[in-house]
Amino acid sequence: MKTMSDRGTARAASISSPNVVSPFGESQSQRKPPRELPSVHLYTPSADPSGMGVHMLCLAEEYARQGRRVTLMYWANANAERLFAPAGENGVRLARIPHPRDPQFAARIADDLRDNPSDVFHLHVGTGRENWDGARAASLSGVPAIVQTLHLPWLIRDHRKRGAVHASLEPVDRVITVSRWQRASYEKMGVAPQRMVTVPNGVHPRTWAPGRSAARRELGLGPDQPVVITVGRLTVMKGHRYLVDAVPLLLRRFPDLVVVIVGEGHLRSALEEQAERLGVAHAVRFVGHRADARGLLDAADVFVLPSRHEGMPLAALEAMDAGLPVVGTRVIGTSEAVADGISGRLVPPGRPAALAVALDELLSEPALRRRMAAAGRQRFEELFTADRMARRTAEVYDDVLARSAAAVAR
Known part of the structure; x- marks a missing residue:
């Protein structure tokens, strides 16, 4: 398995050099003005995003409020649609894609990233076994930074199931865990500590209370x-x-x-x-x-x-x-x-x-x-506020993008 630095160096050298045209048809320097906040695709393949979806909505709304270009990408099932669709009224672009088993799944991700490129592809899953190669599709599309948040601890005793998680992490630059002990569970099952960072969950304060x-x-x-x-x-x-x-x-x-x-x-x-x-x-x-x-x-x-x-x-x-x-x-x-x-x-x-x-x-x-x-x-x-979570998550994006740029400069 490639290390995070190996993957980042190889991909950065292939698409991020100022003299190289990216798959999006323009150089990295042309894609984003120097002071523009990094744009982001937030994606989940979940059939019932529930709390994970609320986490994503908090990030999407915070980033849209900051003026970032934000895309919320999801499998358009009834549960996800009920949760995510209202975000379209708050400056968040919605991208509905097929079920991960659909033959057009990876192609639709690639098409969306080509037409609406982002600096960061941020995948959200439970344990990682259900990734369905969304991160790999984004990596092959040339997204500069791939980040994955794991929302559940690794408590599965069948060691044979670890392989799917490790395979899903191959194209990922940085793994976010939502609690310290959750992170420890992934260290125990073999994920390198230096690949992970903990950003605790947060929620928006209530705006209305009936009493x-x-x-x-x-x-x-x-x-x-x-x-x-x-x-x-x-x-x-x-x-x-x-x-x-x-x-x-x-x-x-x-x-x-x-x-x-x-x-x-x-x-x-x-x-x-x-x-x-x-x-x-x-x-x-x-x-x-x-x-x-x-x-x-x-x-x-x-x-x-x-x-x-x-x-x-x-x-x-x-x-x-x-x-x-x-x-x-x-x-x-x-x-x-x-x-x-x-x-x-x-x-x-x-x-x-x-x-x-x-x-x-x-x-x-x-x-x-x-x-x-x-x-x-x-x-x-x-x-545990949403703005704190969003700020610390954005710091992860910035760190990954800076490392990618440094790898190109070497």
């Missing part, structure tokens, strides 16, 4: 009921079944408790059946996907995230922004977002009893909730 009374009316909740809320896809990794298992324990102390579960997914029926079987269906509200999910956080006393694993959970960051204490699991990502004992509580994953104890403590102590909520809000503002 506690209005949010509770929207959900049909009483003004004095204890309310716990979680937001996320109903998938195995999010650990909702452990939360439902904790509800009977909580109802002993808080008989009018309501646990609000915001999100959709293939496990919804199973989770509803679990709540019925435990006799707690009256206390668990499945409200489905909600475009106003961040506003609904105002209805809650505590936010809970019972995940089995994460990369860096946007839902926890949004809860901190909304002024909620967070009860999460001590897993990659969440353990870096939540300061245990300061902005919330961390418990072992897969332990309903421990989850119930932590939620019981916060529901019982309003003063503790307020202190942790204030600490979480401050932590969000210092570490």
